[in-house]
């Protein structure tokens with residue numbers, strides 16, 4: 566069985582931290598980071614506002630990202646080996662691909678491939694503060710967060726909601742797969758079924774509390790937290806009733 570899990574959401578919501586933690590904890594698990602598909606700096610348009618438009622879909626080479634996902638789909642074992650992931654001989658024949666990024670659900674060819682979509686958010690103030698502590702390969706110019714990053718986040722989230730892209734739900738009950746979409750996962754109704762993956766031990770600092778109720782429905786087996794404390798600041802669309 567092949568599972569593609571989206572770890573999406575706003576900038577600095579903790580996506581990379583969570584994806585890397587799950588990647589370390591799960592067997593036969595690969596991760597693809599959307600940030601690795603930014604176009605070169607000289608191809609990033611400058612908007613009327615004077616800012617380089619890093620936070621729009623056109624600034625990412627999404628065709629290249631889709632090709633990488635297709636390579637995994639066509640042969641997850643080979644993909645895992647090529648990316649230094651140990652394929653565990655005793656583990657069940659389940660392969661997981663984590664896609665991590667801030668615009669995961671806005672690119673039509675990918676949107677129906679997910680078995681599960683997560684969307685991590687934190688409040689505006691927390692996001693702005695975290696972002697101010699980060700230095701990207703191209704550092705943020707003054708005013709970028711309020712002038713570009715936050716408005717684009719709101720725009721894409723509104724569009725995602727308008728298109729009915731559900732997050733945090735078993736996708737066998739949500740959008741039907743587009744006919745003829747290639748590649749597709751073999752049996753959508755099987756995607757939300759329990760997977761015998763054995764124990765998943767996740768340190769609390771990488772697992773927001775709000776994700777706890779949902780993780781076991783994707784990754785069965787037992788979920789162990791190494792300590793009782795867990796960051797509580799992460800809020801999420803996941804908390805919407807299903």
Ligand SMILES: Nc1ncnc2c1ncn2[C@@H]1O[C@H](COP(=O)(O)OP(=O)(O)OP(=O)(O)O)[C@@H](O)[C@H]1O
Nearest residue numbers: 575576577578579580581582583667695770773796
């Ligand atoms: N659960 C958490 N609780 C508190 N802080 C966290 C948590 N997860 C991540 N952080 C902190 O938030 C910041 C951003 O984390 P991370 O790089 O994982 O976010 P991201 O969503 O991948 O961001 P970006 O997409 O902009 O690269 C880091 O400083 C990290 O230490």
Ligand SMILES: NC(=O)c1ccc[n+]([C@@H]2O[C@H](CO)[C@@H](O)[C@H]2O)c1
Nearest residue numbers: 576600603619620667701702703714
């Ligand atoms: N990774 C990069 O090259 C890069 C350069 C400039 C800005 N960013 C920011 O990354 C975030 C997504 O993780 C976006 O909000 C970009 O602004 C990334």
